[in-house]
Amino acid sequence: MRLLGVRVRLNAPDHEVLVILDEDSGERSLPIVIGPHEAVAIATVQAGMPMPRPGTHDLLVACVDAAGSKIRQVEITELREGTFVAEVVLENGARVDSRASDAIAVALRARVEVWCADAVLDDAAVVLDVDEDDREHVHLAGTLADEEADARVAEFREFLDTIDPEDFSDQDGAES
Template sequence: MIPVKVKEIAYDIMMNPVVLLIDEEELKALPIWVGHFEAHAIALALQGIRLDRPMTHDLLKSICDRLEAKLSMVVIVDVRDGTYFAELHMWHQGNKLVIDSRPSDAIALALRTETPIYLSEKVAQGTLAIKDLLSEEQQQELKELLESRRPNDFKKSLH
Protein backbone atom coordinates (compact mmCIF):
# COMPACT_ATOMS: atom_id res chain seq x y z
CA MET A 1 0.00 0.00 0.00
CA ILE A 2 1.10 3.53 -0.79
CA PRO A 3 0.58 6.23 1.87
CA VAL A 4 -0.93 9.46 0.57
CA LYS A 5 -2.13 12.74 1.96
CA VAL A 6 -4.83 15.12 0.91
CA LYS A 7 -3.12 18.13 -0.57
CA GLU A 8 -6.13 20.20 -1.54
CA ILE A 9 -9.56 20.45 -3.03
CA ALA A 10 -9.11 21.91 -6.51
CA TYR A 11 -11.62 22.54 -9.28
CA ASP A 12 -11.47 21.38 -12.86
CA ILE A 13 -12.31 23.64 -15.79
CA MET A 14 -16.04 22.87 -15.36
CA MET A 15 -15.82 23.81 -11.64
CA ASN A 16 -16.22 20.22 -10.46
CA PRO A 17 -14.38 19.60 -7.19
CA VAL A 18 -11.34 17.31 -7.25
CA VAL A 19 -9.58 15.88 -4.21
CA LEU A 20 -5.87 15.79 -4.91
CA LEU A 21 -4.06 12.95 -3.13
CA ILE A 22 -0.26 13.03 -3.29
CA ASP A 23 2.39 10.55 -2.25
CA GLU A 24 4.89 11.22 0.53
CA GLU A 25 7.62 12.28 -1.93
CA GLU A 26 5.16 14.71 -3.55
CA LEU A 27 6.02 13.34 -6.99
CA LYS A 28 2.79 11.50 -7.84
CA ALA A 29 -0.81 12.62 -7.63
CA LEU A 30 -4.19 10.96 -7.81
CA PRO A 31 -7.11 13.27 -8.61
CA ILE A 32 -10.51 11.99 -7.47
CA TRP A 33 -13.60 13.91 -8.55
CA VAL A 34 -16.14 14.28 -5.74
CA GLY A 35 -19.48 15.98 -5.19
CA HIS A 36 -19.77 19.55 -3.96
CA PHE A 37 -21.10 18.57 -0.50
CA GLU A 38 -18.31 16.05 -0.03
CA ALA A 39 -15.73 18.61 -1.16
CA HIS A 40 -17.12 21.06 1.39
CA ALA A 41 -16.85 18.46 4.18
CA ILE A 42 -13.25 17.67 3.21
CA ALA A 43 -12.33 21.36 2.93
CA LEU A 44 -13.71 22.08 6.41
CA ALA A 45 -11.60 19.27 7.85
CA LEU A 46 -8.48 20.41 5.96
CA GLN A 47 -8.89 23.89 7.37
CA GLY A 48 -9.64 22.64 10.88
CA ILE A 49 -13.03 24.35 10.95
CA ARG A 50 -15.55 22.98 13.41
CA LEU A 51 -19.17 24.02 13.04
CA ASP A 52 -21.58 24.57 15.94
CA ARG A 53 -23.63 21.56 14.87
CA PRO A 54 -22.11 18.29 13.59
CA MET A 55 -22.06 17.49 9.91
CA THR A 56 -22.52 13.87 8.83
CA HIS A 57 -18.80 13.02 9.10
CA ASP A 58 -18.57 14.69 12.52
CA LEU A 59 -21.58 12.63 13.60
CA LEU A 60 -19.94 9.44 12.37
CA LYS A 61 -16.76 10.30 14.28
CA SER A 62 -18.80 10.92 17.44
CA ILE A 63 -20.59 7.60 17.04
CA CYS A 64 -17.26 5.78 16.61
CA ASP A 65 -15.88 7.54 19.69
CA ARG A 66 -18.92 6.66 21.82
CA LEU A 67 -18.84 3.04 20.68
CA GLU A 68 -15.06 2.94 21.21
CA ALA A 69 -14.50 1.97 17.59
CA LYS A 70 -11.12 3.08 16.22
CA LEU A 71 -10.52 3.91 12.58
CA SER A 72 -7.04 2.52 11.86
CA MET A 73 -6.73 3.36 8.16
CA VAL A 74 -8.55 4.29 5.00
CA VAL A 75 -7.63 2.49 1.79
CA ILE A 76 -8.65 3.51 -1.71
CA VAL A 77 -8.80 -0.08 -2.91
CA ASP A 78 -10.14 -0.16 -6.45
CA VAL A 79 -11.25 1.77 -9.49
CA ARG A 80 -13.85 0.37 -11.88
CA ASP A 81 -15.31 2.24 -14.84
CA GLY A 82 -13.87 5.49 -13.48
CA THR A 83 -15.39 5.03 -10.02
CA TYR A 84 -13.10 4.67 -6.99
CA PHE A 85 -13.88 2.39 -4.07
CA ALA A 86 -12.59 2.74 -0.53
CA GLU A 87 -12.57 0.80 2.71
CA LEU A 88 -12.63 1.91 6.31
CA HIS A 89 -10.44 -0.37 8.43
CA MET A 90 -11.65 -0.24 12.02
CA TRP A 91 -11.18 -1.97 15.33
CA HIS A 92 -14.06 -2.54 17.73
CA GLN A 93 -13.80 -4.65 20.88
CA GLY A 94 -10.76 -6.47 19.50
CA ASN A 95 -12.41 -7.24 16.16
CA LYS A 96 -11.18 -5.88 12.87
CA LEU A 97 -13.91 -4.47 10.69
CA VAL A 98 -13.61 -3.54 7.02
CA ILE A 99 -16.42 -1.32 5.81
CA ASP A 100 -17.11 -0.32 2.19
CA SER A 101 -17.12 3.43 1.64
CA ARG A 102 -17.06 6.09 -1.01
CA PRO A 103 -13.57 7.63 -1.09
CA SER A 104 -14.91 11.11 -0.37
CA ASP A 105 -16.64 9.96 2.83
CA ALA A 106 -13.62 7.89 3.87
CA ILE A 107 -11.29 10.86 3.30
CA ALA A 108 -13.56 13.27 5.21
CA LEU A 109 -13.64 10.86 8.16
CA ALA A 110 -9.90 10.16 7.99
CA LEU A 111 -9.12 13.88 8.17
CA ARG A 112 -11.35 14.31 11.21
CA THR A 113 -9.77 11.36 13.02
CA GLU A 114 -6.19 11.97 11.82
CA THR A 115 -6.16 8.51 10.28
CA PRO A 116 -3.69 7.53 7.54
CA ILE A 117 -4.90 7.16 3.96
CA TYR A 118 -3.44 4.60 1.55
CA LEU A 119 -3.79 3.59 -2.07
CA SER A 120 -3.80 -0.07 -3.05
CA GLU A 121 -1.10 -1.07 -5.52
CA LYS A 122 -3.76 -1.33 -8.23
CA VAL A 123 -5.03 2.20 -7.63
CA ALA A 124 -1.49 3.55 -7.28
CA GLN A 125 -0.82 2.42 -10.85
CA GLY A 126 -3.24 5.15 -11.92
CA THR A 127 -1.34 7.97 -10.25
CA LEU A 128 0.08 10.69 -12.42
CA ALA A 129 3.52 12.19 -12.19
CA ILE A 130 2.99 15.77 -11.10
CA LYS A 131 5.42 16.85 -13.84
CA ASP A 132 3.09 15.27 -16.44
CA LEU A 133 -0.06 16.62 -14.81
CA LEU A 134 0.98 20.27 -14.80
CA SER A 135 2.71 22.67 -17.14
CA GLU A 136 6.23 23.85 -16.27
CA GLU A 137 4.83 27.07 -14.84
CA GLN A 138 2.24 25.18 -12.78
CA GLN A 139 4.97 22.79 -11.55
CA GLN A 140 6.98 25.76 -10.31
CA GLU A 141 3.90 27.20 -8.59
CA LEU A 142 3.20 23.81 -6.99
CA LYS A 143 6.81 23.51 -5.85
CA GLU A 144 6.61 26.95 -4.26
CA LEU A 145 3.26 26.06 -2.70
CA LEU A 146 4.58 22.81 -1.23
CA GLU A 147 7.56 24.65 0.19
CA SER A 148 5.46 27.47 1.63
CA ARG A 149 2.55 25.29 2.83
CA ARG A 150 -0.09 27.72 1.55
CA PRO A 151 -2.74 25.25 0.34
CA ASN A 152 -5.34 27.85 -0.69
CA ASP A 153 -3.01 29.06 -3.44
CA PHE A 154 -3.16 25.61 -5.05
CA LYS A 155 -6.72 26.10 -6.26
CA LYS A 156 -5.61 29.00 -8.43
CA SER A 157 -2.79 27.07 -10.08
CA LEU A 158 -5.03 24.29 -11.43
CA HIS A 159 -7.46 26.53 -13.32
Protein backbone atom coordinates in the same frame (compact mmCIF):
# COMPACT_ATOMS: atom_id res chain seq x y z
CA MET B 1 -1.15 9.68 0.89
CA ARG B 2 -1.39 13.32 1.87
CA LEU B 3 -4.24 15.65 1.06
CA LEU B 4 -2.97 18.18 -1.46
CA GLY B 5 -6.31 19.98 -1.59
CA VAL B 6 -9.74 20.41 -3.11
CA ARG B 7 -9.92 22.15 -6.48
CA VAL B 8 -12.67 23.14 -8.90
CA ARG B 9 -11.73 22.46 -12.50
CA LEU B 10 -13.42 25.38 -14.23
CA ASN B 11 -12.55 24.34 -17.77
CA ALA B 12 -14.45 21.06 -17.40
CA PRO B 13 -18.00 20.95 -18.80
CA ASP B 14 -19.63 20.78 -15.37
CA HIS B 15 -16.92 22.53 -13.29
CA GLU B 16 -15.75 19.28 -11.76
CA VAL B 17 -14.68 19.29 -8.14
CA LEU B 18 -11.54 17.28 -7.39
CA VAL B 19 -9.84 16.15 -4.23
CA ILE B 20 -6.15 15.59 -4.88
CA LEU B 21 -4.05 13.19 -2.84
CA ASP B 22 -0.28 13.20 -3.03
CA GLU B 23 2.06 10.21 -2.60
CA ASP B 24 4.03 10.32 0.66
CA SER B 25 7.20 9.10 -1.00
CA GLY B 26 6.92 9.72 -4.70
CA GLU B 27 5.82 12.27 -7.21
CA ARG B 28 2.42 10.91 -8.21
CA SER B 29 -0.87 12.54 -7.27
CA LEU B 30 -4.32 11.00 -7.33
CA PRO B 31 -7.15 13.28 -8.51
CA ILE B 32 -10.63 12.06 -7.57
CA VAL B 33 -13.82 13.71 -8.84
CA ILE B 34 -16.14 14.32 -5.88
CA GLY B 35 -19.44 16.02 -5.20
CA PRO B 36 -19.76 19.58 -3.90
CA HIS B 37 -21.01 18.49 -0.46
CA GLU B 38 -18.05 16.17 0.03
CA ALA B 39 -15.73 18.93 -1.19
CA VAL B 40 -17.05 21.26 1.50
CA ALA B 41 -16.75 18.50 4.13
CA ILE B 42 -13.10 17.96 3.19
CA ALA B 43 -12.13 21.60 2.64
CA THR B 44 -13.62 22.86 5.92
CA VAL B 45 -11.45 20.45 7.91
CA GLN B 46 -8.40 21.23 5.81
CA ALA B 47 -8.97 24.96 6.35
CA GLY B 48 -9.44 24.44 10.10
CA MET B 49 -12.98 25.83 10.06
CA PRO B 50 -14.97 24.79 13.13
CA MET B 51 -18.54 23.76 12.41
CA PRO B 52 -21.34 24.81 14.78
CA ARG B 53 -22.90 21.32 14.75
CA PRO B 54 -21.52 17.93 13.75
CA GLY B 55 -21.92 16.88 10.13
CA THR B 56 -22.40 13.36 8.86
CA HIS B 57 -18.69 12.53 8.85
CA ASP B 58 -18.27 13.91 12.38
CA LEU B 59 -21.25 11.78 13.44
CA LEU B 60 -19.69 8.62 12.03
CA VAL B 61 -16.41 9.21 13.87
CA ALA B 62 -18.30 10.00 17.10
CA CYS B 63 -20.41 6.83 16.77
CA VAL B 64 -17.33 4.65 16.26
CA ASP B 65 -15.72 6.27 19.32
CA ALA B 66 -18.91 5.89 21.40
CA ALA B 67 -19.04 2.20 20.47
CA GLY B 68 -15.59 1.81 22.02
CA SER B 69 -13.66 1.46 18.79
CA LYS B 70 -11.36 3.64 16.74
CA ILE B 71 -10.78 4.22 13.06
CA ARG B 72 -7.30 2.91 12.22
CA GLN B 73 -7.04 4.17 8.62
CA VAL B 74 -8.91 4.49 5.37
CA GLU B 75 -7.86 2.75 2.17
CA ILE B 76 -8.66 3.45 -1.45
CA THR B 77 -8.74 -0.16 -2.58
CA GLU B 78 -9.73 -0.19 -6.22
CA LEU B 79 -10.87 1.68 -9.28
CA ARG B 80 -14.04 -0.03 -10.50
CA GLU B 81 -15.52 1.20 -13.80
CA GLY B 82 -14.19 4.72 -13.19
CA THR B 83 -15.31 4.84 -9.55
CA PHE B 84 -12.86 4.88 -6.65
CA VAL B 85 -13.79 2.33 -3.99
CA ALA B 86 -12.58 2.84 -0.42
CA GLU B 87 -12.85 1.20 2.97
CA VAL B 88 -12.80 2.61 6.48
CA VAL B 89 -10.67 0.24 8.57
CA LEU B 90 -11.47 -0.08 12.27
CA GLU B 91 -8.97 -1.00 14.95
CA ASN B 92 -10.47 -4.50 15.21
CA GLY B 93 -9.76 -5.09 11.53
CA ALA B 94 -13.37 -4.66 10.39
CA ARG B 95 -13.68 -2.91 7.03
CA VAL B 96 -16.58 -0.68 6.05
CA ASP B 97 -17.27 -0.02 2.35
CA SER B 98 -17.18 3.68 1.50
CA ARG B 99 -17.02 6.18 -1.29
CA ALA B 100 -13.50 7.57 -1.52
CA SER B 101 -14.66 11.12 -0.82
CA ASP B 102 -16.47 10.09 2.36
CA ALA B 103 -13.52 7.98 3.49
CA ILE B 104 -11.17 10.95 3.03
CA ALA B 105 -13.53 13.24 4.98
CA VAL B 106 -13.68 10.66 7.79
CA ALA B 107 -9.89 10.22 7.79
CA LEU B 108 -9.37 13.96 8.24
CA ARG B 109 -11.75 14.05 11.19
CA ALA B 110 -10.33 10.92 12.80
CA ARG B 111 -6.78 12.14 12.06
CA VAL B 112 -5.76 8.87 10.43
CA GLU B 113 -3.78 7.95 7.33
CA VAL B 114 -5.24 7.56 3.86
CA TRP B 115 -3.69 4.61 2.03
CA CYS B 116 -4.06 3.82 -1.65
CA ALA B 117 -3.51 0.49 -3.37
CA ASP B 118 -0.56 0.46 -5.77
CA ALA B 119 -2.80 -0.85 -8.55
CA VAL B 120 -5.06 2.21 -8.17
CA LEU B 121 -2.08 4.55 -8.31
CA ASP B 122 -0.72 2.72 -11.34
CA ASP B 123 -4.07 3.14 -13.13
CA ALA B 124 -5.15 6.63 -12.08
CA ALA B 125 -2.28 8.67 -10.64
CA VAL B 126 -0.74 11.59 -12.49
CA VAL B 127 2.39 13.67 -12.05
CA LEU B 128 1.35 17.25 -11.42
CA ASP B 129 3.45 20.18 -12.57
CA VAL B 130 3.79 21.72 -9.09
CA ASP B 131 7.04 23.09 -7.73
CA GLU B 132 8.32 22.13 -4.27
CA ASP B 133 7.45 25.53 -2.77
CA ASP B 134 3.80 24.95 -3.69
CA ARG B 135 3.85 21.40 -2.26
CA GLU B 136 5.44 22.57 0.99
CA HIS B 137 2.93 25.40 1.28
CA VAL B 138 0.04 22.96 0.91
CA HIS B 139 1.49 20.32 3.25
CA LEU B 140 2.13 22.86 5.99
CA ALA B 141 -1.54 23.87 5.98
CA GLY B 142 -2.10 22.05 9.26
CA THR B 143 0.62 24.12 10.97
CA LEU B 144 -0.14 27.58 9.63
CA ALA B 145 0.30 30.60 11.82
CA ASP B 146 -3.00 31.90 13.18
CA GLU B 147 -2.97 34.94 10.88
CA GLU B 148 -2.43 32.88 7.74
CA ALA B 149 -4.98 30.28 8.86
CA ASP B 150 -7.54 33.06 9.43
CA ALA B 151 -6.85 34.41 5.94
CA ARG B 152 -7.41 30.96 4.41
CA VAL B 153 -10.64 30.50 6.35
CA ALA B 154 -11.85 33.90 5.16
CA GLU B 155 -10.94 33.02 1.57
CA PHE B 156 -12.80 29.70 1.82
CA ARG B 157 -15.86 31.37 3.35
CA GLU B 158 -15.86 33.86 0.47
CA PHE B 159 -15.77 30.90 -1.95
CA LEU B 160 -18.73 29.29 -0.14
CA ASP B 161 -20.67 32.57 -0.26
CA THR B 162 -20.21 32.91 -4.03
CA ILE B 163 -20.76 29.30 -5.09
CA ASP B 164 -24.08 28.38 -6.64
CA PRO B 165 -25.42 24.80 -6.37
CA GLU B 166 -26.24 24.97 -10.08
CA ASP B 167 -22.48 25.13 -10.73
CA PHE B 168 -22.46 21.42 -9.83
CA SER B 169 -25.52 20.20 -11.74
CA ASP B 170 -25.65 18.54 -15.12
CA GLN B 171 -27.61 19.90 -18.06
CA ASP B 172 -30.85 18.36 -16.77
CA GLY B 173 -30.43 20.09 -13.40
CA ALA B 174 -29.57 16.91 -11.46
CA GLU B 175 -26.60 17.01 -9.13
CA SER B 176 -23.56 15.05 -10.26
